[in-house]
Amino acid sequence: MVDSHAHLADEAFSADVEAVVQRARAASLTGILCVVDASDPGELIRAHGVLPLWEGLRTTSGVHPHRAAPFAARPAEAAELADARIQAEPLVRAVGEVGLDYHYDFAPRDVQRAVFGEQVRLACDRGLPLVIHTRDADDDTIEVLTREGKGKARGVFHCFSGDARLARRALDLGFYVSFSGIVTFPKAGPVRDAAAIVPLDRLLVETDAPYLAPVPHRGTRNEPGRVGGVVRALAGIRGIDVQAVASASVANYCTLFAP
Numbered sequence: 304m305v306d307s308h309a310h311l312a313d314e315a316f317s318a319d320v321e322a323v324v325q326r327a328r329a330a331s332l333t334g335i336l337c338v339v340d341a342s343d344p345g346e347l348i349r350a351h352g353v354l355p356l357w358e359g360l361r362t363t364s365g366v367h368p369h370r371a372a373p374f375a376a377r378p379a380e381a382a383e384l385a386d387a388r389i390q391a392e393p394l395v396r397a398v399g400e401v402g403l404d405y406h407y408d409f410a411p412r413d414v415q416r417a418v419f420g421e422q423v424r425l426a427c428d429r430g431l432p433l434v435i436h437t438r439d440a441d442d443d444t445i446e447v448l449t450r451e452g453k454g455k456a457r458g459v460f461h462c463f464s465g466d467a468r469l470a471r472r473a474l475d476l477g478f479y480v481s482f483s484g485i486v487t488f489p490k491a492g493p494v495r496d497a498a499a500i501v502p503l504d505r506l507l508v509e510t511d512a513p514y515l516a517p518v519p520h521r522g523t524r525n526e527p528g529r530v531g532g533v534v535r536a537l538a539g540i541r542g543i544d545v546q547a548v549a550s551a552s553v554a555n556y557c558t559l560f561a562p
C-alpha cells in the first residue's frame with residue numbers, strides 16, 4: 304500500500320515522526336508522499352529531518368490556498384517559492400497541495416485563484432503533476448486548471464470531498480482522484496457515490512494525516528499506517544477485493560509520481 308498524501312512535516316508529528324514512519328513500514332506501506340508547504344519556514348525545516356528517515360518518502364512543493372493571502376500583491380512569488388524548493392530538493396515529485404478553498408476562505412478568493420493559477424503554470428513548465436486541494440470551489444478549480452493548464456495539467460484531486468459530478472469533471476480533465484478516511488464517515492454518501500464511479504486505473508488512496516482519521520479512530524491524530532482503513536472502505540463500496548484496490552492504487556501512485 305501507499306499513502307499518496309500525508310503531512311509528516313507537520314508540527315503534530317515533530318515529537319515522534321520516526322515511530323510514525325516505522326508503523327507505516329510495519330503496516331506494509333511502500334511509499335508516502337509527504338506534502339510540504341513552500342511558504343511555511345518551520346515545516347520546511349522539519350521536512351529536512353523527515354525525508355531522510357526512509358527511502359519510501361517523496362515530497363511535494365506548493366503554497367496551500369489557506370496561505371495565499373500574503374501573496375496578494377505579487378502572486379507569482381508563491382510559485383517562485385515552490386520552484387526554489389523544486390530546484391533544491393531532488394525528492395520533489397509534484398506541485399502541491401495547491402487549489403481553492405471557499406469553505407474556510409482564509410484568503411480572498413481572487414488571491415487564491417491568482418496564486419493557484421501561477422502554480423498550475425509552474426507544474427506545466429516543470430512537467431510535474433499537481434496535487435489539487437478544492438473545497439466548495441468546483442467550478443473555479445476546473446476553470447483555472449483548464450485556462451492555465453492548457454491541456455497539459457495533470458495530477459490528482461486529493462482528499463476528494465465532492466460528488467460524482469465533480470469526480471467526472473476531474474476524470475475528464477485526465478486527473479486521478481484520491482480518497483481519504485472521509486469515505487468512512489456516516490454523512491459522506493455523495494463522496495462514496497463518487498468513489499464508486501472512479502475507474503480503478505485513476506484511483507488513489509491517502510490519509511491526509513494528521514487530519515481525517517477514519518472511523519473508528521475519528522477525532523484522533525491520523526497517520527499513514529492507517530491507510531489500510533481507506534483501502535478496505537473503497538473495496539467495500541466497489542464490491543471488489545481489498546487486494547485489487549491496494550495494487551491499483553500502488554500502480555497509479557508509481558505512474559503519477561514516478562518514485
Ligand SMILES: [Zn+2]
Pocket residue numbers: 400435436437461462
Ligand atoms: Zn488538502
Ligand SMILES: [Zn+2]
Pocket residue numbers: 308310338400511
Ligand atoms: Zn493535505
